[in-house]
Amino acid sequence: MNVTCLPVGKRRWFALLLLISAAVGGGTYLGWRSRPRVVLPEVPSAGVEPAVVAEIEQARSTVLADPNSAPAWGQVGLVLFANDFYGHAIPWLEQAERMDPTDVRWPYFRGLALLLEHPEEGLEALRRATILAPRDAFVRLRWAEALLAADSLDEAEKAFTEVISQQPDNARAMLGRGQILLRRGDPAAAIPLLEKASSHPTAQKAALSGLAEAYQRLARQDQADAIRQRAADVPPDTPWMDPKIVRISVHQVSRRGRLEKALNLMRTDRADDAIAELLRLLREEPDFTEARLALVRAFIVSHDLSRAEEEVQNALATDPSHPDAHVLAGGLALVRGDIEGAEAAYRRALEHRPSDAVAWFNVADCRLRRNDRPGAIEALKQALRYRPGFVVAHLKLAEMFLDAQQWSAARVHLDAVDRIQPNHPQAVTLKNRLPNR
């Protein structure tokens, strides 16, 4: 074997190099062994549902595995945010932003979390988000609304105007700009913007309210009155859809969050999907009465009354004092023609919730079907005791008194309907039966 040896000088250098490498390697190893442990911010656990804890822990373990990953840190923040732990989410999102200052999600969600209790810091975080995503209208509008709430009208107006310049039909931006003009005492300029915004279902009530105020300030009383009435009639505005919030909603894993998901499926006419979701939930949480009652309603919507009946009995077995369970049992009994059973169920509901005017009304209905007129009148009076503006109960009483030719008693209830809902068609018809008209 032919061995080539290095010259003595070079060997010395080589040995020295090896020594240094060993020292560095050893130092590095020792340093790694004795490295400070990653200190993670606090996450909630006491009293939190196991599913939520698991979701948080799963995200947290990703950070432990890769502490230098901005998405890992941010993900914990998003999971916490999705489950309403806003304060806890803040440090995780802050760290994610520090590691990756280019991702708009971190300052955006941190800003939203901060707005709740530290609005100035929240505004600053949202401002950074708008810089990172200059063409994201959702981010800019949320910032603008926060500015408007903080009375920073100039900045807010600039932000709303920027959105309108990109999206001339954006109702949310028009609503915001209209509100600013109103605040500045320029109702005439606010009106066209608010009118446009009022056609959007999510802005309707706020825009109509603003319009009523604008017309009032312009002393156009008739228009103000008409629009005020419209504002009163439309349902409350729902929150603006935010794609970023929608995206993180998958992390909402609490049983109430899952129930809400199922209810949303019901609201969008997806009863079958709602049933599937509720059955999954109830397999894990069999004592969750509200979910079971939602399932009963879903079966009723799907015309599967036998399964609805089965589930309502399950609900009553779990929670015999739940008034909603008795009310549903009463409704199902009525459908199958069991008047006695229905009344018994409604009365049991009233034992637990005597203020349930609708249950009283249903008791009255059962009494009537059983030819007990005085009993029906008494139950209807109870319904009105708890809900004096209950139009249907007033109409029923008026009709019964008319049938009995008790004109003055009938008139009392027809007058009440007039006060509550003028020109109600059924009331108009019943009034024609009064003798002295």
Add this chain to the structure above:
Amino acid sequence: MSTRRFTVLGAVLVCMMSAGCSAPPPPTSAEDSSPRHPPRGPTWLADVTIARGLNFRHDPGPTNDRAYFMPRVMGSGGAVFDFDGDGRLDLYLVHNSGPNSSRNRLYQQQLDGRFVDVSDGSGVDVSGWGMGVAVADVNHDGKPDLLLTEYGATRLFLNEGNTRFREITRESGLDNPLWATSAAFFDYDRDGWLDLIVANYLEYNPARSCGTGGRTDFCSPSSFPGVVSRLFRHRGIDPATGLPRFEDVTVAAGLGSALGKGLGVVCADFNGDRWPDIFIANDGIANFLWINQRNGTFREEATSRGVAFLATGQPAANMGIALGDVDDDGLDDLFVTHLVDETHTLWRQGPRGLFQDRSVGSGMTRGWRSTGFGTALVDLDQDGWLDAVWVNGGVVRRRGAAPNDADFWQPYRQRHQIFANRGKGEFQDISRDNPDFSDQPGVGRALIVADLDNDGAPDLLTTEIAGPARIFRNVAPRAGHGLVIRAVLPQVGGRDAYGAEVTVRVGGRRFRRLVQPGFSYLCSSDPRVFVGLADASSYDDIEVIWPDGSRELFPGGTTDRAITLRQGEGTTQP
């Protein structure tokens, strides 16, 4: 490559591998994070609860059974009133621990200013899910009577003298089986008898459980439908029984059409027609402003008058109410307390009958965020400007806070706030100067204004869930002179003239106050009005618009005294 470069690389490697170079920030504290600073100005309020012998501690019921039963978190209030007619204000304080448990307490003020519990056998030592109190002389016998609101009931107690009250709920025709909160007496039909408005909260379903993030907590009002608030017309004394008789006119008066979630109520003339209107603070939905149509009916106009929603057009969690002219423009402004993630709102009036949300510009949004309930606009330092004060306390646990088994109410406690009006409605947070009032966290609910020691300066009384009722003596350095004014109606037994508007004129300034003890949240305050007059040692005259719409002028005089104005003794004005 030099040894030094290797060493640096090694150090960098060590640093990178340890991840110690990018240490995360410290966790956000789940504790009350509102800042505490050393005082920088004079103290205005001193806690004298113990010195005055008040030992009331609110009982919200056990925390191990039905812990999240919603009425518990809405708290209870109380009243100050001179039930024995000795010129010293007495106290009535309410528990809400449920039937057959802690009984409400009646305290009589003694000559030395201490309060002695005289509840037993008084007839008002009742228990239940107690909420609020209203006070009025409903039978014109010169003695103030008590109205108690509860979850599921509204009860009327007639003051029979000698520390005896008799419940006359059934005989009086008052029937309100709903969850009643604040209530106020006022004469909406100007017949001389005090009518009653009772704010009802919502149709609560105790079977419903709520929470966030998978933790059980109290439900929010959005979980339940609203209900109708009740208006009762006083029909005078029933000759058959000799007792006052009330008629439920909710539907007939037009209030039956609106389902609300009422927590606070105040009755005042909001549109300047000299007829009293009704403002109801609704929790989480648009407020109601019922404008008196002068024919026994009301029309809801909150939206068009600007007090239904915040400036953003959104509804808020409206709770306690204070009314007063904060900017000296001759028009009453409206302050309503809200949730921690909203700002409390100051709606300024102008022009007459129209309001605008001017919260941010007022300075009232500075300071820490809180969930406010009872509140008042009152000139504590007599500088001629109404200051703002409110009590705080959560309705759900602080964000992220875990349930506290050892101290259930700890995560709900917050600190109270006080803001000085530096002129023209510009407010400055002086909470830090008032450690007695603002440093001790509590689940604050009612805030009552009353001159308990008759020294001419309005003091405060607060109630807390599961905490003590506390008396705060006004020790603010007087920035000027003042008047304490009682306005009474001799022709109806000398009762207080609820609804009267009292305006003290000094030079070019007009100091306007409303006689109405029913405001704030769940409570009844001193029926007298307190007028700070800055540096005026005398006043020119006092104008009173009486509840029947008539106007009288009373001659001027010196300040720093208490005076009583009787209808009919002034000079009638057009």
